Amino acid sequence: MAAVVSQRKKLANRIMIAAVLVTTFIMLIPIYWIATTSIKSFSDAVAVPPKIFFQPEMTGLVKVFTKRTQLRAPKYKITDQTLESLEADGVPGDVLVELAAVGKLYRTESQFTDAVNEALGPERATDYLALVVRYATISDPTPEKYADARWYEKLIYDSGEKILRASPYPNRLWNSVLISIVSTVLSVAMGTLTAYGFSRFRVKGEKDWLFFILSTRMLPPLVIIVPLFLMYRAVGLIDTHLGLIILYTAFNLSFSVWLMKGFIDEIPVEYEEAAMIDGYTRFEAFRKIVIPQSVTGMAATAVFCFITAWNEYAFALVLTARRAQTAPPFIPSQVGSGLPDWTAIAAGTVLFLIPVVIFTFMLRNHLLRGVTFGAIRK
Amino acid sequence: MATIRLSNIVKRFGPLEVIKQLNLDIKDREFVVLLGPSGCGKTTTLRAIAGLEEIDSGEIAIDGQEVQALPARDRDIAFVFQLFALYPHLSAFDNIAFPLKAAGVAKNEIAAKVKEVASVLRIGSIIDHMPSAMSGGDMQRVAMARALVRDPKAMLMDEPMGSLDAKLREELRTELKHLHIETGSTTVYVTHDQVEAMSMGDKIAVMDLGILQQIGKPKEVYDNPANVFVAQFIGSPVMNLVDCQCDGNGDVTHVVIGERHVDRFEFSKAIYEKLKAKDFNQKSLAVGIRPEAVLVERQPTNGYIKAEVDDIEPLGPYDIVDLKVGDDVMRASTRSRYVEREGQEVWIHLDENRLHFFDTVSGESLGI
Ligand SMILES: Nc1ncnc2c1ncn2[C@@H]1O[C@H](COP(=O)(O)OP(=O)(O)OP(=O)(O)O)[C@@H](O)[C@H]1O
Ligand SMILES: [Mg+2]
Numbered sequence: 001m002a003a004v005v006s007q008r009k010k011l012a013n014r015i016m017i018a019a020v021l022v023t024t025f026i027m028l029i030p031i032y033w034i035a036t037t038s039i040k041s042f043s044d045a046v047a048v049p050p051k052i053f054f055q056p057e058m059t060g061l062v063k064v065f066t067k068r069t070q071l072r073a074p075k076y077k078i079t080d081q082t083l084e085s086l087e088a089d090g091v092p093g094d095v096l097v098e099l100a101a102v103g104k105l106y107r108t109e110s111q112f113t114d115a116v117n118e119a120l121g122p123e124r125a126t127d128y129l130a131l132v133v134r135y136a137t138i139s140d141p142t143p144e145k146y147a148d149a150r151w152y153e154k155l156i157y158d159s160g161e162k163i164l165r166a167s168p169y170p171n172r173l174w175n176s177v178l179i180s181i182v183s184t185v186l187s188v189a190m191g192t193l194t195a196y197g198f199s200r201f202r203v204k205g206e207k208d209w210l211f212f213i214l215s216t217r218m219l220p221p222l223v224i225i226v227p228l229f230l231m232y233r234a235v236g237l238i239d240t241h242l243g244l245i246i247l248y249t250a251f252n253l254s255f256s257v258w259l260m261k262g263f264i265d266e267i268p269v270e271y272e273e274a275a276m277i278d279g280y281t282r283f284e285a286f287r288k289i290v291i292p293q294s295v296t297g298m299a300a301t302a303v304f305c306f307i308t309a310w311n312e313y314a315f316a317l318v319l320t321a322r323r324a325q326t327a328p329p330f331i332p333s334q335v336g337s338g339l340p341d342w343t344a345i346a347a348g349t350v351l352f353l354i355p356v357v358i359f360t361f362m363l364r365n366h367l368l369r370g371v372t373f374g375a376i377r378k
Numbered sequence: 379m380a381t382i383r384l385s386n387i388v389k390r391f392g393p394l395e396v397i398k399q400l401n402l403d404i405k406d407r408e409f410v411v412l413l414g415p416s417g418c419g420k421t422t423t424l425r426a427i428a429g430l431e432e433i434d435s436g437e438i439a440i441d442g443q444e445v446q447a448l449p450a451r452d453r454d455i456a457f458v459f460q461l462f463a464l465y466p467h468l469s470a471f472d473n474i475a476f477p478l479k480a481a482g483v484a485k486n487e488i489a490a491k492v493k494e495v496a497s498v499l500r501i502g503s504i505i506d507h508m509p510s511a512m513s514g515g516d517m518q519r520v521a522m523a524r525a526l527v528r529d530p531k532a533m534l535m536d537e538p539m540g541s542l543d544a545k546l547r548e549e550l551r552t553e554l555k556h557l558h559i560e561t562g563s564t565t566v567y568v569t570h571d572q573v574e575a576m577s578m579g580d581k582i583a584v585m586d587l588g589i590l591q592q593i594g595k596p597k598e599v600y601d602n603p604a605n606v607f608v609a610q611f612i613g614s615p616v617m618n619l620v621d622c623q624c625d626g627n628g629d630v631t632h633v634v635i636g637e638r639h640v641d642r643f644e645f646s647k648a649i650y651e652k653l654k655a656k657d658f659n660q661k662s663l664a665v666g667i668r669p670e671a672v673l674v675e676r677q678p679t680n681g682y683i684k685a686e687v688d689d690i691e692p693l694g695p696y697d698i699v700d701l702k703v704g705d706d707v708m709r710a711s712t713r714s715r716y717v718e719r720e721g722q723e724v725w726i727h728l729d730e731n732r733l734h735f736f737d738t739v740s741g742e743s744l745g746i
Contacts, residue, residue: 270462273430276450277457278524279480292467 031353037346042159045342059159060343062152064169064334064351068161072140076112077105082135091128095120099132109133168322169348172330177355179241179326180309183248188302190249191256192264192294196286198257199264200272210258217254225318232319241324247315252305259304263297264290299366303359310356327352380441380531380564381406382427387436389422389588396422398588400436404532404581407562410593411569411579415611419588420568424534427566429453440531451480456525460537463521464509470496470520471505477528495527498557515546522554532564539574547571551578572612576600584608601732606664606741609734615669615698618708621738622665624658626650633665633728636704641683645730649746653735656744666734669698672710673727674717682725687717701726 037045039056083096098119106112116132117125141149141157149157156163194213198206228247229238237243267290275285291298317329331348334341360367382404389397396419404410412420425431427438429450438446445453456477464473474492483491496502499519509517518538525533539547555578558565569575575582576596583593584607592604603609603617610616623634631650634642653663675682688707689700696711701724710726717724735744 268462270459271465273428273450274457274459274462274465275476275480277428277430277453277455278477279451279528281451284480289465 034346034349034353037342038350039347040343042341042343045346046339057155058152059155060341060347061351062155063159063341063344064331064348065167066152066156067164067167068156069164071157071160071162073107074109074140075105075107075138076109076133076136077138078102078132078136082132085135086128086131089131091131095124095128112136168325169327169330169351172325172327173351173355175241175320175324176310176326176328176352179244179248179324180306182241183245183252183309184302184305186245186249187252187256187305188260188298191253191260191301192291192298194253194257195260195264196290198261200269210261213254213257215254216250221251222314225314228315229318237319239320239322239324243319244316244324244326247319248305248309248312251312252308255308256301256305259301260294260297263294263301267293296366299363303363303367306359307356381439382532382564382566383437383439383442384423384427385437385439387423387426387438388434389419389426389431390434396588397426397433400588400590402583402590402593404564404566406564409558409565409567409578409580411567411575411582412585413569413572413575413582413611414585414591416570418585420570420585421536423585424457424536424566424568427532428455428457428534430457454531456528456530456533458518458521458525458533458535458538460540463538464512464517464524466509468508469505470501470507470509470512470516470523473509473520474523474527477524481528491527492523495523498526498560499523499553514542515550518542518550519553522557526557526561526563530563532566535565535567537568537570539571540569547574554578572614576612582612584611586611602743602745603666603734604743606666606736606738606743609666609736609743613668615709615711617666617668617734618672619664619666619736620706620708622663623660624650624653624663624665624735626654633733635665635706641704643683643728644681645728645733649730649733652746653744656746658735658744659737659739662737662739664736664738665728666736667708667728668732669709669711671729671732672701672708673729674699674701674710674712675725675727676716676722677725679725679727682727685724685726687720687722687724690717690720 036054038060039058040051040054041057041059044051044054045060078099083100086099087093087096099116102115102119104115106115113129113133116129120128141162146154146157153163197203198210203209232238232243237246271289271293272282272285275289276282280288311328312326313328316326320326320329327348331345331352334344334348382402384400384402387397387400387402388395400423402410402423412423414420422431426433427440429445429448429452433446436446437444440453440455464470465476468476471492474495475488478488478491492505493502496505499522501516501519501523504512504516504520507516509520512520521538525535539550542550551574558578567574567578579596581593582596582599584591584599586607592599592608594602599608600612603612606619610619620635625632625634626647629647631645631647631653632642633645633649673682678684683703685701685703685708687699688702691698691700692714695714697714697717699710699712699717701708701710703726708726733746735746736742737744
């Protein structure tokens with residue numbers, strides 16, 4: 001009988017493991033997708049059906065960090081340089097003389113060939129046209145420029161663009177980091193203190209207060225975005241770090257209070273009472289007893305707050321423009337004109353993912369215990 | 379070390395009066411056990427002394443100084459909790475050192491003191507362990523070490539052994555007793571285990587419903603319970619309490635039990651006279667007798683009355699026997715296997731020197 005039970009258990013275990021693997025696999029698909037897109041060439045990225053095997057390249061990554069413009073179409077002009085080259089290739093002098101008369105700059109090849117035809121007459125033109133076009137073409141970039149370019153400039157030239165200047169993406173990432181960390185620290189700290197108060201003292205109308213705090217979270221953020229914009233404009237908080245920090249702190253606070261209250265309620269009052277009998281003030285007891293025992297909860301809360309602030313898009317889009325703009329509204333601004341450049345967007349997104357991964361990973365030990373909400377007793 | 383004096387303490391939780399006019403006087407170096415059923419206010423009393431609970435009226439004096447307005451940290455008292463006795467995030471050493479750090483004691487002095495108290499309590503080997511790696515007994519020892527280490531004015535313990543198994547309790551009981559003799563700390567110890575109370579207390583204070591029922595040496599409380607509650611709360615099995623009538627007929631006292639007035643015990647005349655002196659009420663009289671003071675004979679004996687064995691409960695060293703006397707049931711403790719079977723007829727008498735009489739209306743002992 002026991003053997004049967006354990007057999008069954010084994011099977012159940014296997015099924016569970018399989019289910020976990022399948023779930024993990026499904027969850028990882030989008031991440032795989034975005035990560036591979038970020039190192040594909042543009043044509044591979046938009047290929048249908050999607051390519052599994054491809055030549056990885058850094059173009060997407062370079063694009064996020066640069067402001068670029070389309071390369072100009074080639075222009076045609078017969079310069080001294082052109083004549084020298086033609087002479088070196090054995091073009092007779094009379095032809096050169098007549099060609100020298102075609103001094104204008106032509107924007108299209110057909111206009112240029114027309115001009116050459118007219119200057120040389122149809123017979124000679126057919127003999128020399130190809131050569132003339134070749135030496136008279138002013139390409140963008142010029143071959144010398146291309147030869148001198150650095151590897152990343154070449155990648156961009158190859159994709160039909162040229163770099164104007166560095167993009168503000170590093171700055172946007174920095175804004176994201178700064179705003180998210182500061183607002184997370186603030187909302188966890190304030191949330192912990194508030195939760196401690198609610199947990200340990202008899203607060204009149206405690207239930208109503210807690211519900212009110214939670215209710216601030218029930219309104220869809222977009223509903224208040226316009227009034228908020230007007231208020232922020234009036235007090236000069238538009239496009240400031242402080243503006244977003246205040247907003248995200250307020251936004252996360254309700255969540256932080258509720259979560260931390262759950263954790264602090266789990267800590268027996270006796271520990272603090274013991275500390276107060278041992279000669280400490282209430283605040284010291286809070287610092288030395290409650291804080292060390294709620295780090296798990298604080299870590300879990302911090303991860304949730306950080307992720308919310310980090311991912312926030314709508315407010316950042318409306319309330320910031322450049323100085324305090326965070327990464328989320330910046331990345332899609334890369335779409336630009338014409339076809340969206342998925343490789344650049346993917347590369348930006350992958351970079352954007354890394355800090356959250358690091359942050360979550362650093363706190364993973366606390367997180368595992370934290371998300372079980374004290375269900376596992378020490 | 380110090381004296382503790384509680385005068386007219388009242389504590390309410392909302393409309394509920396949990397402690398009613400409590401007076402308690404604890405001498406220096408005394409070990410007082412607060413004993414009472416669950417919910418009678420023992421913990422609340424202790425917390426009031428420690429300063430964890432504000433009292434509604436009355437005075438608390440430690441060493442003659444009124445402290446009811448002082449916060450807990452200024453009362454210089456140690457408290458050992460039943461559960462959650464140790465800070466879970468600190469090692470044994472840090473737990474014991476915790477109160478010293480609050481007092482700003484120098485590091486090397488802390489180490490020396492912790493070491494000393496650890497050796498007294500024999501926890502030197504686990505001094506670096508975290509609470510999660512300790513057994514229940516070790517935890518309570520460390521908790522006591524933490525209480526002792528700063529030499530407080532008084533030690534308060536709230537069922538410190540409540541969660542331990544019987545064997546460990548016995549062991550710790552002896553240790554604690556010795557520790558108390560050695561350190562001589564004024565101690566208030568809460569328990570609802572009367573064996574603990576009897577064996578450890580210099581004095582036992584019995585509480586019920588927020589009222590102090592009786593305080594005295596264990597022997598006093600056992601031998602002269604002040605009222606029905608104390609009589610029946612202390613002692614196991616509980617004291618027999620039977621409604622009775624009493625009359626003095628010439629040279630003897632008759633104590634008649636049962637409806638039919640046929641079962642009468644005969645005692646010396648002095649009993650009746652003492653009762654009469656107390657102005658007793660015939661209609662509300664009850665006689666109390668501890669099971670070990672019920673004398674049982676297998677043969678008819680002069681002055682004994684007949685009873686029938688209803689139930690035998692063998693406990694090893696002695697048996698508890700339920701005896702039917704008329705309509706009443708009395709429990710007696712006998713030598714083991716003295717009474718052989720249920721339904722057997724035996725003859726019983728009551729030890730005259732160990733009779734108690736109570737007024738069933740007021741519940742008070744008549745003090746015989
Ligand atoms: N904070 C509180 N709020 C309201 N009522 C309380 C509070 N603390 C205790 N009580 C009530 O006061 C009464 C006495 O409680 P107390 O804890 O002192 O009893 P106790 O004698 O220690 O019982 P036990 O042996 O179960 O520990 C109980 O009825 C309890 O419900
Ligand atoms: Mg209690």
